[in-house]
Amino acid sequence: MITWLTHAKVRLALHTLRPAADGGDGGGADGAGKPLLLLHPLAMSSPATLPPEVAAWPHAVHALDFTGHGSSTVPAGGGYTAETLMADVDTALVHLGPATLCGAGLGAYVALLIAGARPQLVRGAILRDGPGLAGGSPSPTSTVIRPPDPGATSTPDPFALAELSQDVRPPDYATAYVRQALHLSGLEHPVSVCAVARPDWLAAVVAEPGVVCSDLDAALRRYA
């Protein structure tokens, strides 16, 4: 089931992969159980069915298509930033209420950002390997004025690929979000890293207090 959400001029597709036991979204403060929200890697989209590796999550499971990906709007002329995708997730959190995030690749970086930006709404961020985990370098490299792929007719938006594979990710920018999450979420371990790859930003994140490295099963149990 797809729920359509509005983020500024973009329509976002929120997929329900497993509904809450009561048939609702599974969120809110009513104790119905925290939903899990999956965030896909660069150029990918939400899975069509519940992935077996998160099936152990005891509550509702949802997945969001980022702007320019999956069933969400492809805007004209690019202009993607990881911060805009962070606001995509915020839009989903308005709908779902407090949720645990499980992001892979680019989705892992975005999960970290929103965990720091909405520490009351993110009940744990799980960071996994996947395309777009590295992003660009820690500081700007020579910019390329990229024309879009003229053969592209649907998602993923070629501008999303071009821009979100090169976004600058200084390690101390990433760790600032870890500190926000640690100081403001009330969680002892607001960030769980299940990724094996360690680009500079993630290596710095792993070294921060409040960040724990584990396998996915343990991370899911931590926040369930």
Add this chain to the structure above:
Amino acid sequence: MTAAQTPTTYPGARAPDRTRRVDAFGVEIAVVEWGDAEAPPVLFAHGGFDFARTFDVFAPLVADAGWRVVAWDQRGHGDSEHAALYSWESDLRDAAMVLDSTTTDAVPVVGHSKGGAMMLRLANTWPHRISRVVNLDGVPSGNRMPDLAETERTRMLDEELTGWLDHRRRVAGRQRRPGTISELGERRGLMNPRLDAAWLEYLVTVGARRDPDGWRWKIDPQLRFGGFGPWRPEWSLRSIATMACPLLAVLAGQEELLGWGTLPEDVEPYAQPGTRFEMLDDAGHFVHIEQPARVAALVLEFLA
């Protein structure tokens, strides 16, 4: 408000001689030009929350000296299309499309504030297409980075992030607040405290649209000043060290809200031999609006 009350003139201000549109991969960019269409072109880049017509006094001074001045409204600003997404990279790409639509030769560029920082990047991105850069109080330095305790930094960043996300939650379908010409001028005066009321009201008549319930700034309500992101001011300084063409940096001596407070000694370590600095001690951030004749003379001498 009657037509008679609409100030459509300002001493020295002149509407562009030509307007055109450029398609930047699906986002329509409004381009304006002053001067002879056959004259050598020079690109003018405006700052954040400004628009091309803020050059209405400054640009004619350069055009009348024999240049084809080409300026454009950045996406979401002025008469350009409101885009779904905004970023530094897309602004840079839009600028490249405007340059491409103007000439295939190398051109001099003049940029104010954010536009000046963008032109430093463009000179690094397309070194073969930029012959000279004039940067009008658009060299960020690290001066404004406050030295704060961690708890204070956490609180300030939380306010930035929450404020920005809250804005995005409610911006869909929103319009800017309507008002009279003087009300919009007063509002803009909060950001431009050194500019005179007559100029600000003139800007309303070229940068706002008249709806049945009042005037509204044309700028996309989605755009908002934000103080967070991975960007670092020292990266602009690095652009100065790596660019291949001559640079004239005009710095404002009078600090104000939108300025960077950058001093020549902040930039000099990064400057290449031949870089020219002009410190205008008695001017604020909008150097070309406060002292158009003086800044135009500096630009014309540098471009000659």
